[in-house]
Amino acid sequence: MTAEPVLPGARNHEHLRNFPPVSTWDDHVEYDAKAHPRKVPHSYMLVPTTCFNCESACGLLAYVDKEDLSVKKVEGNPAHPGSRGRNCAKGPATINQINDPERILYPLRRTGERGGGGWERVSWDEALDDIAGKIRTALSEGRHEEVMYHVGRPGEDGFAERFLNAWGVDGHNTHTNICSAGARLGMSLWAGFDRPSADHANAKVILLLSSHLETGHYFNPHAQRIMEAKQAGAKLIVLDPRLSNTASHSDAWLAPWPGSEAAILLSVASYLLRTRRIDESFLRRWFNWQTYLAELHPEATQDFETFLERITDDYARYTFEFAAEEAQVPAEKIAEIAELVADSDGRLAAHVWRAPTAGNLGGWQVSRALWFVLALTGSVGARGGTSPNGWHKFIPQGPNMPSHHERWNELIWPREYPLSTNEMSFLLPHFLAEGRGKLDVYFSRVYNPIWTNPDGFTWIEQLSDPDKIGLHVALTPTWSETAEFADYVLPMGHSTERHDTHSYETHAGRWLGFRQPVRRVAMDKLGHAVTDTRDANPGEVWEENEFWFELSWRIDPDGALGIKRYFESPYGSGEKITVDEYYRWMFEHNVPGLPEKAAEQNMEPLEYMRRYGVVEMDTEVYRVDERPITEEQLADTTVDDAGVVRKPVTLDSVAPVVGEAGAVGVRHDDGSVTFGWPTPSRKLEVYSTAMRDWGWQEQTTPGYIRSHVAHGEIDIDAGDLVLVPTFRLPTLIHTRSGNAKYLNEISNTHPLWLNSVDAGRHGVKTDDLVRITTEIGYFVARVWVTEGIRPGVCALSHHMGRWRLHPGEGSRWVSGMVELSHPDGEHTWFLRHKGGISPFESDDPDSSRIDWEDPGVHQNLAFAVHPDPHSGMHCWLQKIRMERARPDDRYGDVYVDTRRSAEVYREWLAKTRPALGPDGQRRPEFMLRPLAPTRRGYRAQS
Amino acid sequence: MRYGFAIDQDTCIGCHACTVACKTEHEVPVGQFRTWVKYVESGEFPATTRDFGVMRCNHCTDAPCVKICPTQALFKRDDGIVDFDNERCIGCKACMQGCPYDAIYIDKDTNTAAKCNFCAHRVDEGLEPACVVVCPTHSIWVGDLDDPTSGIARLVNENPVQVRSPEQNTGPNVFYLGADRAVLDPTAAPTGDSYLWARPDEHRRDASRDLPTDPVTQARTTLNTAHPRPWGWRVTTYLWTKAVGAGAMLLATLAHLLGIDLGGIADVVAPAIGVAGVGLTGVLLVWDLKRPERFLYILLKPNPRSWVFLGSVVLAIAAGLFTAWLGIGLLEPAGAMTAATGDAIRSWLAVPALLAAALTAGYTGFLFGQAEGRDLWQSPLLFWHLIVQAFMVGGGALTIAAIGTDLQAGARTLLLSTLTLATLGHLLMLLFEHLGNHATKHAAAAAHMVIKGRYARMFWAGGVALGLLGAALAGIGWAGGALAIAFAGGLIVQIALLAYESVFVRAGQDVPLS
Known part of the structure; x- marks a missing residue:
């Protein structure tokens, strides 16, 4: 033993x-x-x-x-x-x-109109042959860009890349730009890596612009460690306009006006700089301060002391008073936070993933400002500080990986957004509507864009049009609004089934x-x-890995397309790889x-x-940037003027997940060569050459972009408010937990959080119905008067507002039947519930015990797309006008004019500066780009 | 050995993992909870706070649910766990009245009582309860409180801790660290019209309207679970049927002992009412069981300390004695028994029947006394008050029965004076009980609902004013007015008592316990 x-x-x-x-x-x-x-x-x-x-x-x-x-x-x-x-x-x-x-137990194929509610059970063989045949035809005819895989909940790192690269398709689309693209850009510009890894357990100060004690990744792992640190004396600072459960545990809760967070963080950075409570040796070694000076202060002495003086001056305008005015909070509260941060001894663990970075025009500057603060305190990569995710995660490769190709799909990576951190997924229906392309086979994988994305009616319009989308295959464990508009609904397993x-x-x-x-x-x-x-598995529920093996095999049954070989056993049998062999x-x-x-x-x-x-x-992985580069790794390398150590590359080379192809490390002034950061300079970039090179000279350094919902944009007296539509509950997850009765029974209503001051001004009280008007329509919600949110801001949680058009096409635990109509022409949409949630008979006696009735309000339908011109992030926060519900209004009503939503799309598109970078590059090579093509693929003229 | 929990609200993040892990471990029906998380918010923006409290059975050292359970379905184990056996449970819901913590519910699948049992099936195998295992922040501690070296004992001994409702003296074994007072005190934070992501049940919402909001903290409950009243109209009615039957027999036996001849009223009508009253009482009691087919368990698997059991014995004895009394009254006119024999047996039966009648009326005072979760019911006067009520409605019933009979003067005086004085006595006692000082905040809150809150109209108009009217009419009859007037009085006091009991039973159960 x-x-x-x-x-x-x-x-x-x-x-x-x-x-x-x-x-x-x-x-x-x-x-x-x-x-x-x-x-x-x-x-x-x-x-x-x-x-x-x-x-x-x-x-x-x-x-x-x-x-x-x-x-x-x-x-x-x-x-x-x-x-x-x-x-x-x-x-x-x-x-x-x-x-x-x-739950869905068998593969289903649509009968009748898309979205018409007609379904028939089919065999997996029929479904696979049909789908594989369509893909084979598309590939054979060179229509690679018409095949797209669109993922909600991410699958295995690298798995979709495997089959898409094998197919030669640049068709990887994700949900990232309605999620975390803002935070990713701010961090990528600094560090190359796009996610933080906060070492909460060992922190002295924890600064959260998130609600990690209740939601988000990585809620449970983080919450346990945040609480451990608090028990050991760490201070918790939370910035959130709403009293989250996380804020309720904080030592300092600041409820700023949404969008002002970068100003607050820059005022903290400014305070650290002017009081010199900074880790100078860290900055000297790891900032690309030479570039900062050379670009912004070419006339100055090019040394580190001068850099500190100049950057201190450059940020002097970010006073506590300035931040307080932007944030509509007392300057003393900001000063209090700054003092806590200054006292963190290089053990500042901080996190932002969605929240302000996902809410605001320019929200990406929030994570950029946060990393500025982290770096100034010397907390980057340190024990108790904040590291990049790449140090704390591992991506294993399966056998027989297909090589990368050079195709570039502009439906996913359009010219307007060269710096977008991830795919411009939520603009897909607008791109289709504009005629930028069409899709022959579209997979939605555990993804519900009709519900989750903004402007869902435009999604319905495009998903319903067979000329835009030839075949829509929904891979999902549960019914969703999007699956209702699919051609195939293919049941995939839950966590215990895949x-x-x-x-x-x-x-x-x-x-x-x-x-x-x-x-x-x-x-x-x-x-x-x-x-x-x-x-x-129950019924004929499958798992995706086997599905993709099988589908790829059927796309290329004779191996003529060169696909099949990537799905053969790595143990030499020539047979189709099994999932056991793969792992x-x-x-x-x-x-x-x-x-x-x-x-x-x-x-x-x-x-x-x-x-x-x-x-x-x-365990205990810190300061990988200081990891020495071995002699072996230094073979064949050259060192450029900035000290970047590179191996030779060609246009057929492929960049790693993050960082430039060939770059392996950085040589320091003392002659040592270490891994560094996967940025162009292999340093932390206080000055971003990528921003400069892609035409955003004024955004080359951490800064503050006034949000589209900044205080000055909101006319409180006219009835305006900021709506926060994104906050999440500890008990639910997006639209996939509706089938969990033990979660539903805890969280099952959808009140609009409204401060008593605002309620008083509007003359509404708890349970009153209000009409919330957005740029493209309106919806009707129910008020909850609370002291748990700042005045001027109201909030409706994510998760609720689920609906189904036909019986059997959704979870009766959570969704209500609705009717869709077009009151003012085909481009206008009106959703009305036909009764809420009620008990139903099933094999589970609990379904007859449902004692909740509120399906919620599908607010996202009434939101126009707001693509941030830099990060490509959808800016979720809404400037809304609130009024008492009108006599004909019913709870849950949603009205939208999709012509208007197309106009708003164009208004935001006009904020961009389409540009190619050096050598005609479509985007900076060092930034993460799922399914990255070869370097040749990055070059537009090639 | 004394297993207990310590719940660290300083680290609890209100995530409900414990709730759901418990539900999956025990497959608890939707809408019911063995443990749950309560949210309370206080203060005004930006000084708003939110506090969490994990609620569950306290595994009391002196567990009222164990005491009141008639069939020993609830029991205390040697290791301190308060466990239950759903195969013994008859679903009488008395445990839900005994528990001052809202910890017990009637499982919708089994129709038997259930609650946190410390995952005894796991503990027996050396495994922690499911809620302890799942907790992301390890905020739930478990262990032997009697072992001073255990982690939990040290935690509890070395830190300031609180328990829920210490005034109940149940010896709770769930200790809270860092809990907000308003979370633990169920009357400190009323429920508004909405929770933050669920809706309060109507019962709690209505009851909360009668609870004062703290003017300083403005604490309000923003998430909680539903705890409907366990006892409803059947128990209200049972109090009346029992009182009428017992009261009639109280008067019949007293008259016999005092030598006042009530004639057929005492010999036939009173025992008939007695038998019917006790019989209906039994029917209502069995009807109110969630597992009525198990009603015999009360006698077959008894808990000798439970007043549900003892009351059943009282009712059975009373039924026997009243039937015997009735038998004599029926046998005599039929000539099957001589008057002398009948009188002799009556003399022999009178005192036991009197006592049985008194206990039939009054034992509910002891039963309600064991309902330790209901402070309104804890009046030491309740036993006597119930007897006075029995005289009132029993007297009323016999007065009604006396219409058309040739009543002797002494008999008439006995009936009408009893009706008048008992009604006045009842009114005095109920006013004393509700208007006087209350030993606990809980009792005061219930009394407030009765006299000023949601039940005020029914209490004052139905319970008090009708009672006064009944007493006045009876008094007119007593003073020599027409018997028909007293008849009306006798009728009205029945309604007055039903109205009052309805208020008393509901208000007692309306004050939130969690």
């Missing part, structure tokens, strides 16, 4: 342990909770997997009943270094999603998690034959340390991952 490893989440005290020992996981006897106190034993196989609700990818442990192979419940996985055996409410609620009587790997920067370590179909694993171990995951190969070859860890347990790597569901690769 080998000793069991100590699991990061195992606890054993007070004579009790939190999880059964791993040695018993194949045969764990637990007594029936409902039969208690009688001892009725059940024998379970405990199989780890990964949660599929939010993106945190927390570990789960499924209890598979060995008698009937049912999944009894899911707990946390104590082997998981990120979640450490713990979960939020959405983890255990997975069991509701598995057992949802409303394979993939995940790795996220939950803390200053690295791990790789393995999601697996738990019944399949149990069936394997119990000797039941399994051909593919469909044999183990076996990956774990054997491309996960450093895993084979050794497995060997210690007398296991094969795949066996180890099936047993533990995760492998921890590193």
